[in-house]
Amino acid sequence: WKKYPPGPPMLLSAVKIVQCGFRIHPDILVETAKQYGSIFTIWGASQPLVILSGFEAVKEGLIKHSEIFSGRPVTPFYKAIAKEKGIVFSNGHTWKQQRKFGLVTLRKLGLGKKGVENQIQEEAQQLVETFARAKGQPIDPSIPIINSVSNVICALVFGHRYSVDDEEFLKLIKAIENGVKFGGTFFHLLYEVIPGIMKYISWPYKTVFGAADVVLSHARKETENHRKQPAQHDPRDFIDYYLLQMEKSKNDPTSTYDDENLAQCISDLFVAGTDTTSATLQWGLLLMMTHPDIQEKIQKEIEDAFGSSQLISYQDRKKAPYTFATIHEIQRFKCILLAGNPRETVQDVNILGSFIPKGTTIVPDVHSVCYDPKLWETPQKFNPNHFLDKDGQFVDREELLLFGAGARVCVGKEMAKIELFIFFTNLLRAFTFKLPEGVKEVNTEPVLGLTMPPHHYKLCAIARPSNS
């Protein structure tokens, strides 16, 4: 029996989890930290989970002991889904090789440079046109936003984009939604405890395994199409680079470049890159409707800085500090991570006086950091000033850990930041977002899941005078 940091007894943990619908509600973790301190243990479905609560504990683990906390727990369910391939659900040599390749290749394809930025600007323009077609009538913004965001990834990975009503694309989006929604549900936890459960009841798992299959099959189909038209010396996209790498390292016994890792990498980039960025943008527009004063201030800043037609680039964020601060505040205030992506210790470690054994699942509670009254002036209030200094200049705060930190920090962090800025500024330059007539309130509670988007809502995108 290994020794873990203190925490509520196993039965109490289980009762709390059942009480909140088989999901660990972020508030419960904050409450538990008040009793047991910033590093405590709760008992999850089949194993102890050590929670790092508050900035000091998360930083100590993820940044100071970056290598020791660099493992990813691969539970029975995720093992069945991803087979320890790709980047998100792999470990050791495979993870190191695939992650490094992913980072280097995304950079080559224009991450932080002009390449990806042009693609994002084009997608932002398409999104503005889609909203404009509704002519101010109520629309659900989720599908158009997901379409535009995932098209940025599609262009990088597959070399082409999809139109918003493409059947194949809609199937992929549905698959992502089904996969993300399944995380943390009762049947998910049941699988973690009894991995053989599918032999007895298969129906709850058909949708989620089917969803994973839709994305992987699509990845394989795209790969085959690339093989038929090889890139030779001038790779066009992620798949081209990967196929060239496979060829280069075919005689290297340590190589992990193969078809299975490629398909899983594609799925990782596609799922991780779509769901997160689009949920943040959906929250952003919702918060603009509920905070018209902030919306107006942003519109004035954008108008003064860029007029009605100048192409907006990420570099321009310096001319729009209030807007950039608001984007960061959207991320803090509507923290889309249930807690933080779980990690695993790869050796025994002592942090802040607590001993944590090798192989322990770690949950860095990013949520607790986002609402910590010691860090933020008005933690429960949407307040862009959290990211501004007294002269109104943007202040980057290391306490915003939405992309994780340390050895496994988000691979798409820079790309996501560019996307959020360019999509958000283009939309707010073109429209004023309002609730449909007669609607007085909108649900501001998140949908609990692996990521936490808002519930579906409708908005009216009213064209601004210079854009009508």
Ligand code: HEM
């Ligand atoms: C607002 C948008 C995004 C947010 C909030 C976000 C957040 C995160 C977080 C919290 C992690 C886990 C890091 C950790 O374990 O500490 C992660 C990992 C990852 N993200 Fe993102 N992400 C975003 C966008 C993207 C995009 C656009 C891509 C793809 C281009 C991407 C690809 C990945 C990958 C591949 C990993 C796995 C890294 C690893 O395990 O080594 N993400 N992301």
